[in-house]
Amino acid sequence: MPTINPGLQPFDLTGYRGASGKNFFTETRVLAEAFRLNSTNQTPDYLDAVNSHLSGLGTLLGGRINELTIACHKEGKWGELVQYDNTGNRIDEIRYAPEQTELRKIFYDYGVVNLDCHASWRHEFSLQHRMALAILTNMNGEGGVACPLAMTEGLIHALRAIGTEEQKEKFLPLLTSPDSPSHFMAGQYVTERVGGSNVAANRTVATPQSDGSWRLNGEKWFCSNPGDVWVTTAKVANTNTIGLFLVSRLRQDGSLNGCRLLRKKDIIGSKGKVTVESLYEDCEATQLGRTAHGLANLIRYILRTSRLHVICGGLGHISRAIIEAESYIAQREAYGKKLAAFPSVQQTIAELKMLQASLMLISFRAFALSDAEHPLALMLVPLLKVVTTQYSAVVAKEAMILHGGNGILGDFSVLPRILNDAIINETWEGTHALLAEHAIAAARRPKVAAAWSEYLKAETASMPAETKTLVFELHEEATRLMADDFERDANRMYLCELMWRIFALCETQRALQHAPEAAAYAPLLQSFVEQGARLPFRARAA
Numbered sequence: 001m002p003t004i005n006p007g008l009q010p011f012d013l014t015g016y017r018g019a020s021g022k023n024f025f026t027e028t029r030v031l032a033e034a035f036r037l038n039s040t041n042q043t044p045d046y047l048d049a050v051n052s053h054l055s056g057l058g059t060l061l062g063g064r065i066n067e068l069t070i071a072c073h074k075e076g077k078w079g080e081l082v083q084y085d086n087t088g089n090r091i092d093e094i095r096y097a098p099e100q101t102e103l104r105k106i107f108y109d110y111g112v113v114n115l116d117c118h119a120s121w122r123h124e125f126s127l128q129h130r131m132a133l134a135i136l137t138n139m140n141g142e143g144g145v146a147c148p149l150a151m152t153e154g155l156i157h158a159l160r161a162i163g164t165e166e167q168k169e170k171f172l173p174l175l176t177s178p179d180s181p182s183h184f185m186a187g188q189y190v191t192e193r194v195g196g197s198n199v200a201a202n203r204t205v206a207t208p209q210s211d212g213s214w215r216l217n218g219e220k221w222f223c224s225n226p227g228d229v230w231v232t233t234a235k236v237a238n239t240n241t242i243g244l245f246l247v248s249r250l251r252q253d254g255s256l257n258g259c260r261l262l263r264k265k266d267i268i269g270s271k272g273k274v275t276v277e278s279l280y281e282d283c284e285a286t287q288l289g290r291t292a293h294g295l296a297n298l299i300r301y302i303l304r305t306s307r308l309h310v311i312c313g314g315l316g317h318i319s320r321a322i323i324e325a326e327s328y329i330a331q332r333e334a335y336g337k338k339l340a341a342f343p344s345v346q347q348t349i350a351e352l353k354m355l356q357a358s359l360m361l362i363s364f365r366a367f368a369l370s371d372a373e374h375p376l377a378l379m380l381v382p383l384l385k386v387v388t389t390q391y392s393a394v395v396a397k398e399a400m401i402l403h404g405g406n407g408i409l410g411d412f413s414v415l416p417r418i419l420n421d422a423i424i425n426e427t428w429e430g431t432h433a434l435l436a437e438h439a440i441a442a443a444r445r446p447k448v449a450a451a452w453s454e455y456l457k458a459e460t461a462s463m464p465a466e467t468k469t470l471v472f473e474l475h476e477e478a479t480r481l482m483a484d485d486f487e488r489d490a491n492r493m494y495l496c497e498l499m500w501r502i503f504a505l506c507e508t509q510r511a512l513q514h515a516p517e518a519a520a521y522a523p524l525l526q527s528f529v530e531q532g533a534r535l536p537f538r539a540r541a542a
């Protein structure tokens, strides 16, 4: 009989596959709770339909989607830029591995961007529903899908709102039709070598043509998901006006348009889709909306949508990190007991879940307010872009650390990939400094400040006195800092933290009656805020 090496005997992690096989939606109960809490005007019929739609995606995420994503995030499977065909003609196209193509098709066919075009869906396709789908999509990491989904949804909104009949006829079927061969192949190209934060500094020039079209000349430094059609910004020739333009890969006459894809970016994460540098050389374009309103339309339709999606990115990454950490600590043993039995591990998980619960609650409130065009959304959306993305990287890292060395291994855990995607989300669609400035500027606008005061009055009306005092102390400090030019600028990130704490206390209290899973973290949140704690450092456990 051969001797069995004792070090190779089965052990606690034999056959371990992380959270795969689970339903990512039902595993994330705070998502359903936050959704319901902010959908009180909806019928039970609608809520049930959405619930089963989300649950169906949750099953796919833990199954085929997870497998395909892992398969296409490996050497030899990355999307490639192909500039020339075999006879030396420029083709400037991206080729993806079959696993990435199938992944996109699954999400597209499931209706994450176009459920309202599915004959079988008999309800409205609400913003909250779209956002819940985006959160679930991001539980898979960026995956090559989440960023294209955000950009495709933004372009659909813009086309429906400000597109000409011709633009709508030509592009909406491509972007939304259930039988379209194009799955999320849209983009939004704004950033140039000279910078992304200040769009007014764009150097690309748009020149009007006698037939009403435009020609673009310039470059774009970050172009994610180059595909069939995209929006782009350019300065109208001989003016300082930034216009918004629609560009398609092929010209009207079917020939390749004047957009050269120069180089694939070497990026630390978000590797499922390709990002390139582009050069516009007499690139044919049409204006999208009035050119004089270019910047306003960019913000209103494109950036507004993608910033909401980036918030969902943060929530999705946090949620995946938590279910991975919970799976691991339930199975891994140390010193003869499960990791989940150690009080310090329990405290870490509780703090991560407290963050998740509060951010999920505030975000769904923000989605509802944004949908209603409520002034408070002007402050909440940029604030949440900062806070959810910043905390998502912290939570992903904490979840990795709970895995010990295995958490660092890309072939053991999805967490290294999720962490890198989370870091990119912190910058994409506007850096923290910029978005914090937007949140603070919004908070100082009279109509937003008034809406915030009203919100605080309503939400604190039946709050325990201790929590109410805390909320008003934080609000007073924020108001004082915002009133001073230097304090407001230098303390942007601190102000975001104060604002998050105020909303977190209010929304968690609001959840007490109807969202038991999320409300369970209210006491921990209170002591976290009282102690001025900040992850990754801990509040003192009670």
Ligand SMILES: Cc1cc2nc3c(=O)[nH]c(=O)nc-3n(C[C@H](O)[C@H](O)[C@H](O)COP(=O)(O)OP(=O)(O)OC[C@H]3O[C@@H](n4cnc5c(N)ncnc54)[C@H](O)[C@@H]3O)c2cc1C
Pocket (backbone or CB within 6 Å): 187, 188, 189, 190, 191, 194, 195, 196, 197, 198, 222, 223, 224, 225, 267, 270, 275, 424, 427, 428, 429, 430, 431, 432, 433, 434
């Ligand atoms: C993976 C990836 C994909 C991307 N895809 C796209 C895409 O498809 N389309 C697109 O248009 N862009 C894309 N981007 C670009 C992204 O949106 C920009 O990187 C981002 O907007 C920041 O612009 P920037 O890199 O030029 O930084 P800069 O604007 O140069 O900023 C540099 C630093 O200065 C700080 N800063 C700037 N202004 C201020 C200020 N007023 N006050 C204080 N601090 C300030 C910033 O916070 C930052 O820390 C992508 C980026 C990444 C990483």
